[in-house]
Amino acid sequence: xxxxxxxxxxxxxxxxxxxxxxxxxxxxxxxxxxxxxxxxxxxxxxxxxxxxxxxxxxxxxxxxxxxxxxxxxxxxxxxxxxxxxxxxxxxxxxxxxxxxxxxxxxxxxxxxxxxxxxxxxxxxxxxxxxxxxxxxxxxxxxxxxxxxxxxxxxxxxxxxxx
Numbered sequence: 001x002x003x004x005x006x007x008x009x010x011x012x013x014x015x016x017x018x019x020x021x022x023x024x025x026x027x028x029x030x031x032x033x034x035x036x037x038x039x040x041x042x043x044x045x046x047x048x049x050x051x052x053x054x055x056x057x058x059x060x061x062x063x064x065x066x067x068x069x070x071x072x073x074x075x076x077x078x079x080x081x082x083x084x085x086x087x088x089x090x091x092x093x094x095x096x097x098x099x100x101x102x103x104x105x106x107x108x109x110x111x112x113x114x115x116x117x118x119x120x121x122x123x124x125x126x127x128x129x130x131x132x133x134x135x136x137x138x139x140x141x142x143x144x145x146x147x148x149x150x151x152x153x154x155x156x157x158x159x160x161x162x
Contacts, residue, residue, distance in 0.1 A: 024083045029075040029099075034059065035067025035113060038075060038097070040082060050092040051105045052085040053121030053129065054114040055152045058159075063143040067113040074107065075099045085123070094120075109133050112142025115151050 031039035035056025056067040108114035
């Protein structure tokens with residue numbers, strides 16, 4: 001009996017320590033709040049989903065509308081796969097979103113419409129995204145066409161100080 005309890009405890013600990021192994025689910029995208037936040041209908045329940053590991057420009061920043069349009073074009077009205085990574089402090093599901101086997105999070109970085117959010121991006125794929133961000137910056141794609149783009153977390157910090 002003790003061995004079974006120990007095995008179960010170790011298994012659960014393993015799952016909790018590796019969020020990338022969390023269960024995935026699918027649902028239809030019914031809303032796009034901004035470039036990195038969508039609403040997905042799952043079993044008739046609306047689930048607010050924040051895209052894992054990236055941060056798109058905030059409302060009022062250059063390319064905010066383009067990021068939202070890009071996200072909407074890629075996923076709105078489609079059934080997506082939601083690979084849950086965590087839950088944030090606002091209660092949103094934080095996930096990688098796949099639409100037709102295309103990873104939305106990655107596509108936003110590649111298009112120059114999102115920063116890799118290093119503070120929260122700890123999955124090995126974040127290293128790939130870093131390279132994509134460098135490529136977008138070198139090619140001056142999206143927000144990198146701006147002379148001095150301000151990261152959304154800096155923009156929010158400055159806004160809070162006012």
